[in-house]
Amino acid sequence: MRVKLKDIFDLQMGKTPSRSNLEYWNTTDYKWISIADLTKTSKYIFETKEYLSKSAIKDSGIKVIPANTVVMSFKLSIGKTAITKEDMYSNEAIMAFKDKHVINIIPEYIFYLFKYKNWEEGSNKAVMGKTLNKATLSEIEVEICSIEKQRQIVNILDKIMSAVDGRKQELQLLDELIKARFVEMFGNPVTNEKGWKQRQLGEITTKIGSGATPKGGKEAYQEEGITLIRSMNVHNGLFEYKELAHISEEQAEKLDNVTIEENDVLLNITGASVARSCVVPSKILPARVNQHVCIIRCNQCIVPEFLNKLLIDDNYQRLLWSIAEAGATREAITKQQVESLQIIMPPIELQEQFADFVHQVDKSKFDTMTFAPIYDIINLYLHTHFYQGRR
Template sequence: MNQQIKKLFEAVRSEEDINQLKNFILDQAMRGRLVPQDPNDESAGVLLQKIEEGKELLVKKGKIKKQKTIPEIEESEVPYDLPNGWEWGILGNITEIRRGASPRPIKNFITDSDEGINWIKIGDSVVGNKYITSTKEKITVEGAKKSVYLNAGSLIMSNSMSFGKAYILGIDGCIHDGWLSFTIIDNHIFDELLLLFLNGSFKQFEEKAVGTGVRNLNIDRVKRTFLPIPPLNEQKRIVMKIEELFSLCDELKEKIRNHHLTSSKFNQSIFSRLQDPTNTLMKEDLQFFIEHMGDLMQSKEDVDLLRKSILSLGLRGKLVPQDPNDEPASVLLEKIALKREVLIKEKKIKKEKILSSITEAEQPYKLPKGWEWVRLSNIVSKLGSGSTPKGGREVYSEAGIKFIRSQNVWNNGLLLENVAYISEEIHSRMKGSTVEKSDILLNITGASIGRSCVVPESFDTGNVNQHVAIIRLIDKTIKEYIHLSLISPYVQEMIRDVEVGISREGLSMTKLKQFLIPIPPLNEQRRIMERLPHLMNLCDELERKIKSINEQQNHLLQSVLHQASQQQDQKLLEA
């Protein structure tokens, strides 16, 4: 391996870097910089002349149809200069291009018979693979007569959906109308090279794609795709070199993948230990992890898992030490129960049906001494969702009362940049879903289900739609801890487990009232909420560090690739 190649491979740190390196190698190949030219090779100009003569002979024999003349390449259209002996070719002039065909209705031609013919669809291809070796379906002989049958070894390319991806068939079969097939005239173009160069021409195909929804490639436009054509002998040398370098890329990708997998498994093991209530070395494990988290965290996903583990530890009484002098949570809950009775007597809240006591079997895990399990309904004065006013978006106004929707509710706070507004009149008709400061909001439907925030003290008033629940605590001093509980993995898993409806996209208030929340002594809650921001800041710092390292590594790779591509007069990647 020469120094230039070695430098490129040393700059690679991720799977995405490998993909960029492969694209660079392919680009250099298409510019004639991958292998040395041999002045003794028969030039591509002679090769193209032979292709033209071969086409005329095939037309005379009736084996192919005479095609419309494709406009020659204008000088202004030439993408870049080529080495001596190379020529720009037009795809439609060097291959016969056909579109696949699908018999209609296709369901009438699908068969389970062993005599069926492979029915090759886009879904049978695997991105990154060179060959298509199997199909999920077969069609009948009658169906095959209405399609395009190809032998193994044929070259095809997708012309819709994931257009511009080329493959070699490893099987015989009929191709769906989402494919184009390419038959090389008289074998003057090495099929492996054409496959690589087609995959390296995606930018051209992207410019030629049409359609507003599912974009596809017009066959006439594809025919006028420009490809750099090397001498035949050099084509073979290029393919050998690309295969050699791509093999090294794949080996490196596997090493990177295995390293990340090993690191991820190790981190998962630590996270599992941290969340295991039977782990007697929990505090030691946590201390070890905090001291070494900078070395252990390799990706944003690792940091996300760390955040979840920290939240879990907080809810298990493992984040801060217990103090036997703390007033137990049972006293706090008794005070909340007394406040509830006062609110009922004052007719500020309605008397709710008393839910069943929490049995030992219901308790998800054992709590530290001084902690208690409580149903969410027993610590709230209000728990309910809003509604969309009659008329929907049509009644939103430029100003007025803030109308909070799920897109405004985030775990890190209430975001009001894109908040909607409703009139005072509509708000007065929706008093039951008025939002107050210190309320906790929880998204209960859709993709953002489980997202939650505390309404800040500076908030004046607002309302919510049916996708957001209001949780109003009797004791506002525990709002931060309850919010922490709601966004913890423990409660989020409960939310996923009890979603209702066929599409499993909604959380009912009945189920939410039943949620069991672990309550620590009030003083311990304060200690938890004091330590938590520090740990979360460490996570944020780690995430920024990982992002910075990734950006630096990407900058280094781009710099090396740019430096290599600028050396126009050298064969950058010669063996």
């Protein structure tokens, strides 16, 4: 049967107690969920980066999220979903779906229903943008089948997701292999215990610079056209194609000073994703970047793949974060700070040897670890059982 979410759940938003009161945050008392926590977790959420004190809970009036409750992000990054394994709290970008127990529902069924649902389908994107609200969510209808059928669906999807998790582990191991090879060949790029020559990044690049958001913001984005790279697309050693934006040629002309070229290194310079870096994939060209992403174009002295792996080395990431967190109002790295970064300069032949190793590992990753077919199967299965027909 189809039911509205408000008929089967109490929808509960979280809160963020005052950041100025350090007593609220200097604690490990009560777990407090953010979107970042949901991004890192799998089906169940066990840990959170931040905690609230007892006084924070009392003074703010924030409500507890009981164990075995489905939580989902509904602002900015919509659809990040998990199930609480114990009583927790959350910020205001996360909705908790507290079961009213009017019909039999298992949390895992709701987890899969929410996680793979297209929350923008059939909506007015111009109005909704990247934010849902409690009223909108409350009126959404979902398909609830018998408890036996729910268990059957969850069992099948658990098996599929187990295969996905196994592949993710293999990918992580391959990434660790690249990191280990970098350290073996070049050492710590911050302390430079191997004594390589060093130069400022501005001296070994032909371009360093960020772009801008076209006039009109997201309302100016198109389904096709010139690619506009945003910080959400740049991950460490990986370009994320999800939610890739496009702009018109007329808008792109206004950003000609930040035209992307093949083998450019991208570095996020503001916000929560600051310091993430990857090499631009050639298949998205032509492209531009917005103000949150910095283009780094190497000259003949340095190999782009080597520079990228240096920037995402754990030691160098800590350095970049220390620079970013020293910003006055938010995490940010300025153009001048990027230009002044000290970069080790091993012989170009050694850099190329390392880049060849990275390409071989990446070939293994993408030849054998593609998730697309599995996600297609999941979405087809969910569409069949959750989003079509009546039972």
